[in-house]
Amino acid sequence: MEIRPYADADWLRVAPIVTEVVRAAETFTYDPAMPPEALQDLWIERPPGLTVVAVDGDDVLGTAKMGPNKPGPGAHVATASYMVGSTARGRGVGRALVEHSLAWAKAGGFAAIQFNAVAASNVRAVGLYESLGFTIIGTVPEAFEHPTQGRVGLHVMHRFL
Numbered sequence: 001m002e003i004r005p006y007a008d009a010d011w012l013r014v015a016p017i018v019t020e021v022v023r024a025a026e027t028f029t030y031d032p033a034m035p036p037e038a039l040q041d042l043w044i045e046r047p048p049g050l051t052v053v054a055v056d057g058d059d060v061l062g063t064a065k066m067g068p069n070k071p072g073p074g075a076h077v078a079t080a081s082y083m084v085g086s087t088a089r090g091r092g093v094g095r096a097l098v099e100h101s102l103a104w105a106k107a108g109g110f111a112a113i114q115f116n117a118v119a120a121s122n123v124r125a126v127g128l129y130e131s132l133g134f135t136i137i138g139t140v141p142e143a144f145e146h147p148t149q150g151r152v153g154l155h156v157m158h159r160f161l
Helices: 008-024 036-043 093-107 123-131
Strands: 002-005 050-056 059-068 077-084 112-119 135-146 150-160
Touching: 002 093, 008 036, 008 050, 008 059, 008 077, 050 093, 059 093, 077 093, 093 112, 093 123, 112 123, 112 135, 123 135, 123 150
Parallel strands: 077 112
Antiparallel strands: 002 050, 050 059, 059 077, 112 150, 135 150
Protein backbone atom coordinates (compact mmCIF):
# COMPACT_ATOMS: atom_id res chain seq x y z
CA MET A 1 0.00 0.00 0.00
CA GLU A 2 1.19 3.49 -0.87
CA ILE A 3 -0.14 6.80 0.43
CA ARG A 4 0.29 9.64 -2.02
CA PRO A 5 -1.16 13.10 -2.67
CA TYR A 6 -4.57 13.14 -4.33
CA ALA A 7 -4.63 14.03 -8.04
CA ASP A 8 -7.71 15.29 -9.90
CA ALA A 9 -7.82 12.03 -11.89
CA ASP A 10 -8.32 10.13 -8.59
CA TRP A 11 -11.83 11.49 -8.01
CA LEU A 12 -13.48 8.75 -10.08
CA ARG A 13 -12.04 6.18 -7.62
CA VAL A 14 -12.34 8.33 -4.48
CA ALA A 15 -15.97 9.36 -5.10
CA PRO A 16 -17.45 5.88 -4.45
CA ILE A 17 -15.69 5.73 -1.05
CA VAL A 18 -16.77 9.22 -0.01
CA THR A 19 -20.31 8.61 -1.28
CA GLU A 20 -20.56 5.25 0.53
CA VAL A 21 -19.38 6.68 3.85
CA VAL A 22 -21.51 9.82 3.68
CA ARG A 23 -24.67 7.99 2.54
CA ALA A 24 -24.31 5.48 5.40
CA ALA A 25 -24.59 8.43 7.84
CA GLU A 26 -22.86 6.39 10.56
CA THR A 27 -19.64 8.35 11.09
CA PHE A 28 -19.62 11.80 9.46
CA THR A 29 -21.80 14.80 10.12
CA TYR A 30 -22.14 15.45 6.38
CA ASP A 31 -25.63 15.56 4.86
CA PRO A 32 -26.26 12.11 3.33
CA ALA A 33 -28.34 13.76 0.57
CA MET A 34 -25.46 16.02 -0.49
CA PRO A 35 -24.96 15.99 -4.28
CA PRO A 36 -21.72 14.46 -5.63
CA GLU A 37 -20.20 17.78 -6.71
CA ALA A 38 -20.69 19.15 -3.19
CA LEU A 39 -18.97 16.07 -1.74
CA GLN A 40 -15.96 16.69 -3.94
CA ASP A 41 -15.76 20.34 -2.89
CA LEU A 42 -16.06 19.32 0.76
CA TRP A 43 -13.49 16.51 0.66
CA ILE A 44 -10.69 17.93 -1.45
CA GLU A 45 -8.47 20.23 0.61
CA ARG A 46 -6.76 23.27 -0.84
CA PRO A 47 -3.32 24.42 0.35
CA PRO A 48 -2.16 24.69 3.02
CA GLY A 49 -4.20 21.53 3.51
CA LEU A 50 -3.70 18.24 1.72
CA THR A 51 -5.83 15.35 0.51
CA VAL A 52 -4.20 11.95 0.06
CA VAL A 53 -5.18 8.52 -1.21
CA ALA A 54 -4.12 5.09 0.01
CA VAL A 55 -3.63 2.93 -3.07
CA ASP A 56 -2.76 -0.65 -3.88
CA GLY A 57 -1.83 -0.56 -7.56
CA ASP A 58 -4.78 1.10 -9.29
CA ASP A 59 -7.18 0.46 -6.40
CA VAL A 60 -7.97 3.35 -4.06
CA LEU A 61 -8.47 1.82 -0.61
CA GLY A 62 -9.03 5.00 1.38
CA THR A 63 -8.50 8.71 1.54
CA ALA A 64 -7.71 11.40 4.08
CA LYS A 65 -7.78 15.16 4.23
CA MET A 66 -5.78 17.32 6.60
CA GLY A 67 -5.01 20.93 7.28
CA PRO A 68 -5.21 23.67 9.89
CA ASN A 69 -8.10 23.16 12.30
CA LYS A 70 -8.91 26.89 12.33
CA PRO A 71 -7.39 29.94 10.66
CA GLY A 72 -5.42 32.70 12.35
CA PRO A 73 -4.56 32.15 16.01
CA GLY A 74 -5.77 28.53 15.78
CA ALA A 75 -3.71 27.61 12.71
CA HIS A 76 -0.98 25.90 14.77
CA VAL A 77 -3.37 22.98 15.46
CA ALA A 78 -4.07 20.56 12.61
CA THR A 79 -7.16 18.48 11.92
CA ALA A 80 -7.79 15.50 9.68
CA SER A 81 -10.56 13.21 8.45
CA TYR A 82 -10.36 9.70 7.06
CA MET A 83 -12.50 7.42 4.91
CA VAL A 84 -11.76 3.79 4.06
CA GLY A 85 -13.75 1.81 1.51
CA SER A 86 -15.82 -1.03 2.92
CA THR A 87 -13.81 -3.68 1.05
CA ALA A 88 -10.53 -2.38 2.53
CA ARG A 89 -11.56 -2.12 6.19
CA GLY A 90 -9.66 -4.17 8.73
CA ARG A 91 -6.49 -4.15 6.61
CA GLY A 92 -4.59 -1.33 8.35
CA VAL A 93 -5.56 1.36 5.84
CA GLY A 94 -7.08 3.64 8.47
CA ARG A 95 -4.05 3.32 10.75
CA ALA A 96 -1.70 4.08 7.85
CA LEU A 97 -3.73 7.17 6.92
CA VAL A 98 -3.75 8.45 10.51
CA GLU A 99 -0.02 7.86 10.88
CA HIS A 100 0.56 9.66 7.57
CA SER A 101 -1.45 12.68 8.73
CA LEU A 102 0.45 12.77 12.04
CA ALA A 103 3.78 12.79 10.19
CA TRP A 104 2.49 15.46 7.78
CA ALA A 105 1.30 17.69 10.64
CA LYS A 106 4.54 17.30 12.57
CA ALA A 107 6.64 18.05 9.48
CA GLY A 108 4.43 21.09 8.84
CA GLY A 109 5.23 22.54 12.25
CA PHE A 110 1.81 22.01 13.82
CA ALA A 111 1.81 21.77 17.63
CA ALA A 112 -1.09 19.34 17.90
CA ILE A 113 -3.85 17.64 15.97
CA GLN A 114 -7.52 17.79 16.94
CA PHE A 115 -10.57 15.92 15.69
CA ASN A 116 -13.69 18.04 16.19
CA ALA A 117 -16.47 15.48 15.76
CA VAL A 118 -15.78 11.76 16.24
CA ALA A 119 -19.05 9.87 16.66
CA ALA A 120 -18.94 7.98 19.96
CA SER A 121 -20.61 5.07 18.14
CA ASN A 122 -17.56 4.78 15.85
CA VAL A 123 -15.76 2.63 18.39
CA ARG A 124 -13.17 1.27 15.93
CA ALA A 125 -12.03 4.79 15.03
CA VAL A 126 -12.04 5.93 18.66
CA GLY A 127 -9.94 2.89 19.62
CA LEU A 128 -7.53 3.50 16.75
CA TYR A 129 -7.08 7.16 17.66
CA GLU A 130 -6.55 6.34 21.33
CA SER A 131 -3.98 3.68 20.41
CA LEU A 132 -2.08 6.43 18.55
CA GLY A 133 -2.03 8.76 21.55
CA PHE A 134 -5.21 10.80 21.15
CA THR A 135 -7.38 11.54 24.16
CA ILE A 136 -11.03 12.46 24.37
CA ILE A 137 -11.05 15.97 25.78
CA GLY A 138 -14.80 16.36 25.71
CA THR A 139 -18.03 14.92 24.35
CA VAL A 140 -21.01 16.85 23.06
CA PRO A 141 -23.95 14.75 24.26
CA GLU A 142 -26.45 13.46 21.70
CA ALA A 143 -24.95 15.65 18.96
CA PHE A 144 -24.93 12.96 16.24
CA GLU A 145 -28.05 11.30 14.86
CA HIS A 146 -26.90 7.74 14.11
CA PRO A 147 -29.28 5.89 11.75
CA THR A 148 -29.67 2.83 14.02
CA GLN A 149 -28.35 3.86 17.44
CA GLY A 150 -30.20 7.15 17.71
CA ARG A 151 -28.52 10.18 19.21
CA VAL A 152 -24.95 9.58 20.32
CA GLY A 153 -22.20 11.86 21.51
CA LEU A 154 -19.57 13.55 19.36
CA HIS A 155 -16.07 13.39 20.84
CA VAL A 156 -13.46 16.09 20.51
CA MET A 157 -10.12 14.24 20.40
CA HIS A 158 -6.64 15.75 20.72
CA ARG A 159 -2.99 14.83 20.58
CA PHE A 160 0.12 16.98 20.96
CA LEU A 161 2.76 16.43 18.33
